[in-house]
Amino acid sequence: MSAAHPPPAGRPDPAPSSRRRRHDPDRRDRIVATCLDVLAEHGVAGTSHRRVAAAADVPLGSMTYHFDGMDDLLGAAFGRFAEEAAAAFERRMTAARDLDEARAAVVALITEDVFATRRDLVLTHELYTLAAREPAFRTLTNAWMRRSRRALERHFDPTTTRLVDAFVEGITIHRALDTEPADDADVREAVARLTAGAA
Amino acid sequence: MSAAHPPPAGRPDPAPSSRRRRHDPDRRDRIVATCLDVLAEHGVAGTSHRRVAAAADVPLGSMTYHFDGMDDLLGAAFGRFAEEAAAAFERRMTAARDLDEARAAVVALITEDVFATRRDLVLTHELYTLAAREPAFRTLTNAWMRRSRRALERHFDPTTTRLVDAFVEGITIHRALDTEPADDADVREAVARLTAGAA
DNA sequence: GCATCGAGCGTACGATCGTACGCATGAGCG
DNA sequence: CGCTCATGCGTACGATCGTACGCTCGATGC
Numbered sequence: 001m002s003a004a005h006p007p008p009a010g011r012p013d014p015a016p017s018s019r020r021r022r023h024d025p026d027r028r029d030r031i032v033a034t035c036l037d038v039l040a041e042h043g044v045a046g047t048s049h050r051r052v053a054a055a056a057d058v059p060l061g062s063m064t065y066h067f068d069g070m071d072d073l074l075g076a077a078f079g080r081f082a083e084e085a086a087a088a089f090e091r092r093m094t095a096a097r098d099l100d101e102a103r104a105a106v107v108a109l110i111t112e113d114v115f116a117t118r119r120d121l122v123l124t125h126e127l128y129t130l131a132a133r134e135p136a137f138r139t140l141t142n143a144w145m146r147r148s149r150r151a152l153e154r155h156f157d158p159t160t161t162r163l164v165d166a167f168v169e170g171i172t173i174h175r176a177l178d179t180e181p182a183d184d185a186d187v188r189e190a191v192a193r194l195t196a197g198a199a
Numbered sequence: 200m201s202a203a204h205p206p207p208a209g210r211p212d213p214a215p216s217s218r219r220r221r222h223d224p225d226r227r228d229r230i231v232a233t234c235l236d237v238l239a240e241h242g243v244a245g246t247s248h249r250r251v252a253a254a255a256d257v258p259l260g261s262m263t264y265h266f267d268g269m270d271d272l273l274g275a276a277f278g279r280f281a282e283e284a285a286a287a288f289e290r291r292m293t294a295a296r297d298l299d300e301a302r303a304a305v306v307a308l309i310t311e312d313v314f315a316t317r318r319d320l321v322l323t324h325e326l327y328t329l330a331a332r333e334p335a336f337r338t339l340t341n342a343w344m345r346r347s348r349r350a351l352e353r354h355f356d357p358t359t360t361r362l363v364d365a366f367v368e369g370i371t372i373h374r375a376l377d378t379e380p381a382d383d384a385d386v387r388e389a390v391a392r393l394t395a396g397a398a
Numbered sequence: 399g400c401a402t403c404g405a406g407c408g409t410a411c412g413a414t415c416g417t418a419c420g421c422a423t424g425a426g427c428g
Numbered sequence: 429c430g431c432t433c434a435t436g437c438g439t440a441c442g443a444t445c446g447t448a449c450g451c452t453c454g455a456t457g458c
Contacts (some may be wrong), residue, residue: 027406043332045244048445061407064447118331125328132317132324133242145378162217162373162381163366163389170369175360176331179344182361190362193392207401226436263417317443400458405450414445422437428430 028066031056035077040119044074044126075140078127082144085120093151099195102155106164106191110171111184121176156195163194227265230255230361231287234276239318243273243325247265274339279328281343284319294351298394301354305390309370310383355394 038047049070050061056135067073076090092109096102121152131137145165174181182190233255237246248262248269265270290309295301330336344364351360366389373380381389 039361040332043244043328044242049447050445059407061409065406076450114293121326122331124319125331128372128376129242129321129328132321133239137233138377141376145373145376158380159385163377163385166369166373166381167362168368168371170365170367172367173327173372174344174365177327177340177344178202178334178337179341180361182358182365186358186362190393193395194389196392248417249415258437260439264436269416402456402458403454405452405454408448409449409451411448414440415442415443418441419439420437421439423435425433425435427432 021117027058027062031058031062031073032068032080035073036081036123039074039126040122044124044130047074049073055154056138062169065094071136073131075137078123078130078137079140081123081127082140083123086144086147094154096155099155101189102152103195106152106168106195107184107188110168110175110187114117124172125176137159160195165190167191167194226257226261230261230265230272231259231275231279234272235280235322238276239271239321242321243329246273248344262348273329274336277322277329277336277339280322280326281339281355284323285343285346289350290346293353295354298354301351302390302394304369304385305351305394306383306387308369309374309386317375320371323371324375359394363390366390366393 003046031052035047035052038052038055042051049061053060063073067076089109092105093102096105126139127141131141133152149158149165151163152164156164171181171187219273229249234246234251236252237254241250249259250260251272252262262272266275288308290302291304295304326336330340348357348360348364351363355363370380370386
């Protein structure tokens with residue numbers, strides 16, 4: 001923490017300067033991105049304005065300037081996270097060309113670690129926990145889920161979609177908790193069963 | 200919160216007094232129980248020694264006396280929670296007499312709110328989140344899961360057990376997040392499929 | 399070129415945190 | 429009946445928190 005900013009020196013590109021260097025959209029983004037790192041490492045409980053500011057190498061004052069308090073910051077950070085996760089999910093699912101490929105995609109999402117880096121796992125649960133307790137954050141998780149489901153519904157009927165979605169969620173938890181998770185083969189088998197006749 | 204406790208009046212039995220009233224095992228228990236309430240309401244992030252002490256109506260000093268810091272307190276509280284949850288789960292599952300009743304029990308666990316009061320949902324996720332980030336708490340969740348699974352394995356083979364367990368977990372999340380969860384009938388159907396030929 | 403104005407940040411304040419330290423107090427023994 | 433000692437608690441300290449306030453300073457209009 002000691003010698004923070006680049007400092008007086010730095011400023012990579014004071015160059016362009018053509019028009020407003022003032023309202024730097026970079027700042028806000030960097031804060032949001034860094035906030036996710038801090039959240040992944042210290043959890044909501046350990047995330048403070050100061051810690052994020054230090055990690056993002058921005059002055060503390062920027063925090064209250066760019067965000068209306070802690071909840072606003074958390075909302076922005078988790079919003080971005082959910083956005084990216086949903087996008088990745090969509091990409092994966094829309095790439096599938098038929099039912100079998102869709103099933104394979106679901107299995108891949110679980111077994112490969114696309115969705116399962118420890119970081120993402122932690123962030124996901126941190127968000128879920130927040131949403132479970134505070135309804136305000138549920139609009140965020142709901143939007144995320146809705147989007148994921150829409151992607152699944154390109155291949156499965158709505159009912160099957162909900163079931164598969166839940167199953168994926170559950171397996172993901174078990175992975176996050178290091179509980180000896182089900183074998184890949186068993187997961188494949190289970191997905192097959194859940195989606196039997198489900199176009 | 201205002202007028203909580205039974206209060207100054209109470210002390211049901213200062214009576215016995217025959218031997219040591221000093222080491223009051225009640226104190227510690229009440230702190231642990233109250234801590235769970237605080238956790239459910241404010242989350243790990245909002246749980247402090249002071250808040251718990253106030254809610255449990257014990258002096259602040261008791262906190263550091265009975266527990267070696269915050270983590271110890273959290274461990275004790277979540278330990279009790281997991282213990283109770285596992286016991287309830289076991290009771291439910293061991294009551295089933297055959298495969299069909301076992302399936303019904305699993306469905307009941309999901310559809311009825313035995314396991315799904317908002318409070319328990321919140322506490323569960325709060326614990327999972329902690330465990331996802333801090334390995335120390337994973338021994339706790341692992342023990343819980345292992346116990347739950349052993350109960351399931353009275354009726355299903357190990358592989359099926361893991362799959363069903365994951366499915367239950369996933370549906371539970373969806374309920375916690377108020378995402379429109381799957382219909383009861385669909386859940387029943389899904390469990391049937393997952394457990395087809397799984398004695 | 400200068401006056402003006404708002405974007406952005408440095409700093410300081412009050413609240414609250416976890417924890418250590420030392421005293422009260424009542425049980426147990428002679 | 430009094431001494432002793434550990435249990436249990438009141439309190440105070442240093443660190444850290446979120447946030448408000450006011451200054452700096454570059455961009456813009458004349």
